[in-house]
Amino acid sequence: MTALVVVLALAAAGLHAGWNLLLKTSGDPLPTATRSLAASAVVVAPLALVAWLLTGHRALPPAGWLVLLLSSLAELAYFLFLSRAYRVGDLSVVYPVARGTGPLVAVAAGLLLLRERLSWLEMAGVLALLAGIWLVRKPRMNAAVVPAVITGVFIGTYTTLDRVGINLGSPWLYGGLLWTLIALLLAAWTRGVPLRRGHGENWPVSIAIGLMMAVAYGLVLFALTMAPVAIVAPLRESAIVLVTAWGIWRLEEREGAALRLVGAVAIVAGIALIAV
Secondary structure (H helix, E strand, C coil), X not given: CHHHHHHHHHHHHHHHHHHHHHHHHCCCXXXXXXXXXXXXXXHHHHHHHHHHHHCCCCCCCHHHXXXXXXXXXXXXXXXXXXXXHHHHCCHHHHHHXXXXXXXXXXXXXXXXXXXCCCCHHHHHHHHHHHHHHHHXXXXXXXXXXXXXXXXXXXXXXXXXXXXXXCCCCCHHHHHHHHHHHHHHHHHHHHCCCCCCCCCCCCHHHHHHHHHHHHHHHHHXXXXXXXXXXXXXXXXHCCHHHHHHHHHHHCCCCCCXXXXXXXXXXXXXXXXXXXXX
């Protein structure tokens, strides 16, 4: 069972890394993300509807609808700031900073809102995360770091909201509605926004990204039904090292390459310590 969990989590990591690479290299990330969410919603929504009907079709209470709306707005902001970061910065900076900031936000929410306390391992994880983010953004601050950090803030926000939302009613109904609402919000936001010169509507790439998003999310959920988050989360976030290495090697983001790799490893180590 553990071997299967490892395979599922690593496959999800590879898919997550892949769609971020395609989004970064698309040349116009926000319209590409909009088309991708639309394409994936066409697949996700019907499957979620069928699963909801087969599992007792529990309704969402009013609190569930509120959490759903707040989470979809956080996801909208996530895509807006992620696209902005990819337009102005390197993949090997944006991805690890954004993914590393998310767990920090979750920890902060636990401390401030839920009055949780950190163990020594969790404290070490937080320090590793901070050190990793600091190293990745070296050797100099650039325009991508701020939107990448804000992206991470919204990752932590929607993750926290979704943990609440899926327990308020049917997780299938919540997930299907959430995916569809994000697609609609992105479409409304980007309506009338002109494409960047030289970049047309590349639907094959957008569809590929959308399917990779949906499959990666499904694999993580499936893995979590068989193993605790302490095992799944660090394996999934190994994508941070993959993306950083790919950006340095294939996209020739060579400035501060060694520090970025060390920082990426520190971020994954920090996530592992927090998850444990």
